[in-house]
Amino acid sequence: MTPTTGTFTLPARVLHWLMAILIVAMLFIGVGMVASVSARHEWLLAIHKPLGIAILILAIVRLAVRLRHPPPPLPADLPALQKLAALASHWLLYALMLAMPLIGWAMLSAGGYPVMLGSSLRLPPIFPVSPVAFAVLRHLHGWFAMLLFLTFLAHMGAALYHGLIRRDGVLSSMIRGRRKTAPASIGYSGEPAENAHAADAGSNGPDAAERIE
Amino acid sequence: MQKELSVPARRKGNAGSWALIGAVVAVTVAAFGYVGGWLAPQRLTPARLIDQFQRNAGTFAGYRRNHAKGVCVAGYFDSNGQALAYSAAQVFAPGRTPVVGRFAIPGSNPYAPDSSVPIRSMALRFALANGQQWRTGMNSMPVFPVATPQAFFAQLQAQQPDPATGKPDPAKLAAFFAAHPETAAFRAWAKTAKPSASFATESYESLNAFVFVDAHGKRQPVRWRMLPQATDGGGAAGKAGDADYLAADLAGRLAHGPLRWQLQITLANAGDPTNDATKTWPSDRRTIDAGTLVIDATTPQQSGECRDINYDPLVLPAGIVASDDPLLPARSAAYADSYLRRTSEEAHLPGTAAPQPEKQP
Numbered sequence: 001m002t003p004t005t006g007t008f009t010l011p012a013r014v015l016h017w018l019m020a021i022l023i024v025a026m027l028f029i030g031v032g033m034v035a036s037v038s039a040r041h042e043w044l045l046a047i048h049k050p051l052g053i054a055i056l057i058l059a060i061v062r063l064a065v066r067l068r069h070p071p072p073p074l075p076a077d078l079p080a081l082q083k084l085a086a087l088a089s090h091w092l093l094y095a096l097m098l099a100m101p102l103i104g105w106a107m108l109s110a111g112g113y114p115v116m117l118g119s120s121l122r123l124p125p126i127f128p129v130s131p132v133a134f135a136v137l138r139h140l141h142g143w144f145a146m147l148l149f150l151t152f153l154a155h156m157g158a159a160l161y162h163g164l165i166r167r168d169g170v171l172s173s174m175i176r177g178r179r180k181t182a183p184a185s186i187g188y189s190g191e192p193a194e195n196a197h198a199a200d201a202g203s204n205g206p207d208a209a210e211r212i213e
Numbered sequence: 214m215q216k217e218l219s220v221p222a223r224r225k226g227n228a229g230s231w232a233l234i235g236a237v238v239a240v241t242v243a244a245f246g247y248v249g250g251w252l253a254p255q256r257l258t259p260a261r262l263i264d265q266f267q268r269n270a271g272t273f274a275g276y277r278r279n280h281a282k283g284v285c286v287a288g289y290f291d292s293n294g295q296a297l298a299y300s301a302a303q304v305f306a307p308g309r310t311p312v313v314g315r316f317a318i319p320g321s322n323p324y325a326p327d328s329s330v331p332i333r334s335m336a337l338r339f340a341l342a343n344g345q346q347w348r349t350g351m352n353s354m355p356v357f358p359v360a361t362p363q364a365f366f367a368q369l370q371a372q373q374p375d376p377a378t379g380k381p382d383p384a385k386l387a388a389f390f391a392a393h394p395e396t397a398a399f400r401a402w403a404k405t406a407k408p409s410a411s412f413a414t415e416s417y418e419s420l421n422a423f424v425f426v427d428a429h430g431k432r433q434p435v436r437w438r439m440l441p442q443a444t445d446g447g448g449a450a451g452k453a454g455d456a457d458y459l460a461a462d463l464a465g466r467l468a469h470g471p472l473r474w475q476l477q478i479t480l481a482n483a484g485d486p487t488n489d490a491t492k493t494w495p496s497d498r499r500t501i502d503a504g505t506l507v508i509d510a511t512t513p514q515q516s517g518e519c520r521d522i523n524y525d526p527l528v529l530p531a532g533i534v535a536s537d538d539p540l541l542p543a544r545s546a547a548y549a550d551s552y553l554r555r556t557s558e559e560a561h562l563p564g565t566a567a568p569q570p571e572k573q574p
């Protein structure tokens with residue numbers, strides 16, 4: 001797969017949607033469990049820890065995929081500010097999906113808790129026992145979770161904006177892996193042949209028509 | 214899909230799209246707010262429980278929100294191997310497991326006189342060789358007053374001092390007890406219970422039920438207790454005018470040698486309630502002696518290792534799991550919030566309570 005075909009690779013798309021579901025679920029599980037005194041607190045926490053570590057592993061794999069296969073370029077006519085926002089928010093998402101599980105693991109270590117992922121599976125501590133560090137990390141875990149939630153909202157809003165309003169193929173490039181190349185971005189993605197493939201991906205016609213208009 | 218949309222048609226189409234995007238974002242935020250409790254003010258949350266402790270007694274920065282007054286202890290558990298038939302936990306294999314513990318009295322005021330309550334508590338953290346831990350907090354009473362976190366919260370609310378008198382409103386307390394007949398067994402015990410002069414002579418009860426799981430996965434509901442070997446001098450409370458006799462008594466006894474308790478495990482019969490800490494099990498239930506707890510050192514809680522331990526009753530090793538007792542997850546969740554508040558105060562994080570000048574009663 002060359003970086004200029006205007007598509008996300010299959011592994012990138014699978015990782016994206018799998019992790020999207022897992023991370024959003026983790027945010028809901030996290031705020032739900034700390035707001036409950038019922039048995040929900042226990043069983044959600046029992047899911048939260050192993051799932052969080054699974055996200056850490058997936059995030060590392062995903063970063064490797066991302067570095068080996070750069071994503072398709074954004075449409076050439078996207079305003080510079082929006083491009084910057086896209087770039088910054090994507091790196092923020094990567095940073096948070098790595099930081100959140102590491103902070104969770106470190107804070108339990110600092111609190112002197114055994115980091116149990118199941119009834120007997122235990123991770124080693126990654127931080128020395130310290131109540132001050134526990135408090136700081138525990139608050140960071142909460143604040144970064146809120147930042148992650150806000151970034152996710154912006155990301156989801158932007159994806160829908162691309163898909164419903166700009167209709168520039170950015171959203172479908174993550175769904176079908178095939179950017180529906182609009183004329184304005186042909187030169188940018190550098191592979192004219194792409195257009196022919198894109199046509200079979202669906203509603204390319206109207207988008208192109210709109211653009212020209 | 215339409216081709217060649219006219220400009221007004223597109224704008225109209227976009228308005229719908231914008232509305233759709235706004236709605237998706239709004240629904241997501243609302244769902245998050247509901248799950249997180251911000252949009253569900255009726256739900257009992259750990260934070261609301263701990264807030265009520267603070268409303269009742271004040272906020273003592275750095276201290277536990279309940280059982281605030283206590284001392285650290287250390288020693289080991291010497292297992293005799295007999296509980297291994299019911300639980301595969303490594304702590305029950307014959308041999309020693311190091312323990313860091315804490316004796317305390319219930320209440321949120323770290324300066325309360327030792328004679329203010331007839332209850333003493335023992336909290337233990339067993340550090341197993343395999344890296345797992347067993348944490349338990351036990352009280353010296355036969356039953357707990359209530360069975361659910363909601364009833365516990367209602368009790369705290371009923372006990373909140375009236376600003377006019379500085380004391381709980383007797384009418385509210387009476388109304389609470391009338392609405393909660395399950396408190397009768399505890400109240401009957403409390404009527405005659407006297408504050409002991411020593412931590413060493415008390416028997417400490419898990420009250421909540423747990424489930425032992427053996428090497429084959431067989432489950433056995435249990436409760437446990439620490440039965441003291443020391444029996445002398447438990448009667449009369451300490452010298453008049455001394456508010457802190459328990460710590461002094463403990464240090465005095467340890468100067469003469471270690472203190473010992475037997476860990477007794479009571480095995481439930483089928484049908485014994487595991488979800489109700491207000492009910493004892495019949496006295497003929499089989500009880501096994503799992504080994505001896507040996508306590509040989511004490512340190513003040515300000516400098517001792519126990520200060521920074523959250524004795525969360527659901528930190529359990531493989532071989533012990535929670536029962537269906539609704540108090541257990543509530544304790545785990547509430548202790549976590551209490552722990553976060555007191556460690557945040559220790560860290561002097563902005564927005565946390567500052568240490569108060571010592572206000573001795």
Ligand code: HEM
Pocket residue numbers: 023026027028029030031033034045048049050051052053055097100101102104105108115141142145146148546549550
């Ligand atoms: C992508 C990864 C993760 C996300 C998105 C996440 C999210 C959250 C959220 C939203 C909360 C509630 C915070 C608050 O309201 O204060 C939370 C709490 C918590 N998380 Fe995570 N978390 C992640 C990974 C982990 C990991 C790997 C661990 C441990 C191994 C962990 C352990 C905890 C614990 C112990 C709590 C607090 C429970 C309590 O106080 O009762 N988290 N998490």
Ligand code: HEM
Pocket residue numbers: 262276277278279280283315316317334335336350351352357361362365418419420421490522523524540543544547548551552555
């Ligand atoms: C829903 C009911 C209960 C609530 C909300 C509650 C609340 C609390 C809180 C907030 C602490 C301070 C935790 C910390 O900061 O480390 C505490 C300590 C303690 N609780 Fe409870 N508790 C409940 C039920 C029980 C029961 C049933 C027992 C029975 C044995 C118990 C025994 C203890 C003991 C022994 C401590 C002291 C632990 C230590 O010395 O650190 N509690 N409780």
